[in-house]
Amino acid sequence: MSPNPTFSLSKAKKRTTTVLFSLLAICLFILSACGGGSQQIQRPKDGILNVVPSPKGDFTNVFSPYSSTANYGSQGMIYETLLFFNRMDGSVKPWLAESYKFSSDAKTITFTLRNDVKWSDGVEFTSDDVAFTLEMLKKYPSADGNGLWQTIKDVQAPDKSTVVVNLKTAYTPLLWYLAGQTWIVSKHLWANAGDPSKYADTKPVGTGPFKLKSFTPQLIDLEKNTNYWQPGKPEVKEIRYPSFNSNTSAELLLSRGGIDWTGLFTPDIEKTFVAKDKAHNKYWFPNRNVVMLYLNTAKAPFNDLKVRQAISSAIDREQIYKVAESGYEPVASPTGLVLPANQSNLHPDYANTQFKLDTAQSATLMESAGYKKGSDGIYVDKSGKKLSFNINVVTGWTDWVSACQIMAANLKAIGIEAKVNSVAFNSYFSALQMGSYDMAISWTNPGPTAYYLYYSLLNSKNSAPVGQSASSNFERWMDPATDQLLTQYATTADPQKQQEALNGLQKIMVEQIPSIPLVYGATWYEYNTSNFSGWPDKDNAYASPAPFDFPDAEIVALNLKIAS
Template sequence: MKTDFLRLAQQMMQRMRTLRWWGIATAIALMIAFPSVLTACSGQPSNASSDNQIVVSILSDPKTFNPALSTESPNVFNLTFEGLLDQNPMTGEFEPHLAESWEFSEDKLNLTFTLRENLKWSDGEPLTADDVVFTFNDIYLNDKIPTSSRDILRIGAEGTLPTVTKVGDRQVRFTMSEPFAPILSSIGLEILPEHALRESVETLDSEGNPLFINTWGISTPLSDLVVSGRYKIDSYSVGQRVIFKANPNYWDAPQPIVEKVVWQIVPNTDTTLLQFRSGDLDVTSVSPEYFSLLKKEEDRGDFTIYNGGASYGTSFISFNLNTGKRNGKPLVEPYKSKWFNNVNFRRAVAYSLDRDRMVNNIYRGLGVPQDSGVSIQSPFFNENIKGYDYDPEKARSLLEAEGFYYDDQGKLFDKDNNLVRFNLITNAGNKIRESIATQIEQDLEAIGMEVDYTPIGFNILVDKLTNSLDWECHLLGLTGGNEPNSGANVWAVDGNLHMFNQNARPGTDPLTDRQVSDWEQEIADLYVKAAQELEFDKRKEIYDRTQEIGSEHLPFIYLINNFSLAAVRNKIEGVQHSALGGPLWNIEELTLSTTDSDLKE
């Protein structure tokens, strides 16, 4: 089936194959474009095998077992749920999953999926077209449910959503108001069970919100979870581990060789390294600080370090630009809000950050400076973005031109005599981010700013960015891919991850006095326009402009793009590591060999 949409994806992949960085061929993997999510880790999640299981290390507990409400990565849903289709990380081809086929109408306004026969949920109930219709109409497209997925499905200037209808026992049709270029990249969302969740969607709490918003949290009895993926959650011990077991009702028989996946919760990357070196983990992301050490141990440790090229995603700092108030109280202290909303203040910060020093000292040369919210490897990346080279003198000049001044001790004050001091948060346990935060603290102190650096738990951090909105500056990352529309939830002015100026979510107290700037609205409008454009070159021009505006106004001050490195025990055979898919994306094809080192009393 060769539609314009598929040809567009293949054209993207062809352009990807020409990209090189520092002589290392970038991975040409292309995954389904889920909405951008916050990342707790600086690389791929780790994994390990013993007998017929693989053990994976993650930094923090899962935040939710409800895929529609998730905004963080890693999460459990790649193992436990599936969508209608997926995209092969190595070839970029769309592949059927719950659907066996799909077809566009001639005018590109209708997309019809045909489900596989005899699909089942993990509890044995049939998985049908009714589940697909329920998932989209009652959950993802329900404006009472705060899901990031809705933002990437909005179509055209009016932001209309597709109409989803059942047209046969196994057929579901998506009808669009106009052709929508990223539809295949946007529609592979997790399908959810109607029989298990409809009551929670239709029942409202005392404030008129669906009970679904609090359904399938991490305290939910695991027997209540109904999934469609290759694995289901077998056990969960808070702060210790999540164990996944093969789902006997999964559609793609036979059962995988890897019968169990174990996620060890290790809130410190140093401890993760120790566990991998001792053999307790079979796969781990390789951070730059440990690359040389692990490279020397490859033969003795019987593992291989895979390089997937430059990682997808972004790392950045961002200031809270929200001028809003909640219950009459400003989210940000008004005098600090004036600093943060001054574009030259943000530019001064950008000029003061020595990113080359970050690459050399923190990333050990295994990374490159980043200047755009679009991944370097994406065919939509704007190579002409100049960025902000390290120039502390220019930073000082910009600040002084805006009325800031220095006292005799070199400390920076605003024109109202307020000391420039703010709090910087990042997630605790991620050593790379903690090192970057320490350098940022030093770099900004060199231009007179006082930074109170505070590492906090990842789930607490996510809550601050999405619910309480109580923060000043954060250091974080977002997932990325080739299709920029996967970040529509970040750039839409009311998007679910528009974190630098986040609107109140459903179920939280509303905001007053929140303002949206002209440039902010322009980026949002351009994202809409790009999704309307089917021709690749014209789409790229539009996305180029969004990156130019982002670089000019700096809602995110981008930092470093690291290389995607993973160490995998050689007993795991069939690994095809890629920057997008990671080392275990083809887990159903992996086999586990038995060696002498596996034998224990």
């Protein structure tokens, strides 16, 4: 079985309640408060980068990149990958490996490593380290979160600069998991570490541009690795991650210049952040994934294409975008592609395809499917059963709750009774997995190409009968033609054949609507240019800009220059 994409709970953006400051934050707050409510913090241009990826309270002293509690900086800043996949445009760049090549049957990947890389303790980096890392994940499956060894047959290191990975079956999407999301550790220090998912690694030694300077539960401090393999980089001398328990406290310091880089949901950002220092306070929220309205296609009436079409054409996505999502998350493409990141994969036939709010069309579709309205204006089926359903959403996820309220009103207007059902996250997620729901708003799992979102969303392997757990195909889309297209993509390294498969998958999304795209999920990213230049933006999207994306955050840090 091929590996399943790992779920990330990307909606943890508005769920903070307490307003607690770390010791560092208190000091900065006092400093800023001395100058008045809007006074900017004046910091020296000393090469120190202050970063708050997201508030999550005090840190634990764990730097193993394979631990579920790995600290910020572990993945990328300290430990690196063989390749870098820019999910903003799908490009692939050499990293610890200077090149890679698939065999003609796509069952063998050969990596040629750089010969100028050292660990931060000065020891030479070789193919033995890569082979050791992969064998370690085989020995400890709990650390193999991407299921590499479900596809890998064996690993060989014929010389110190070559790694050969043989696969059980052709599966080209493995490259991202293997070379873009696997953190290479040193054989000489990890040989006796045991299970990497349980190893603390309090004195990490990596190949990355930074190494650990000091740790406290309130502050992680990284310093420049003088043994780094890229000449002249990084220009950043030090990275500090202060701990925060809430968005509110981090936003306050961000707006006053006390933080350089964050990944926060910031309400009314033009007023609360940009206006405080228009010259230096910047943000960019590129599209990250697709927020979907999942319909349980294993149940009537959602197994009826006309009903799915009617529901889709009744939804006012512009209102969801502008009201529920504060104008941050625009209407998604009917193809399910994350645009503009997947623009190169967009079929020309769908270049101008957009959703259209058309309640008259919804009514026509429902009536042609055999539904009649009762005296209360709600459709009933042939047995007289009223079309009344719940839309599941997590309690407290306020933007999604608002989106569901909008959709409930939209559906009532065409004769479908939909009730917003706010529940605790565990109950919400369990219902998605087990198929015990009618409709639900939820996320999708993208990757560096369109394949990964489609695989997660549509592959039958990721679904299950109602009552059994589905890993990600929550709408229960079981379609042999879809599965065949996914297999076509995955079993070839030929870009033309892969694009043909993506074209077919786009056609299925547009014409059969297995799941209903709503809006794009945003990548939260705010930054201050007072002390550093070279930040990614819409005109220079060289990496995902969020400080919580790895190894992208490393790429950003390597591109920053101390402002003059």
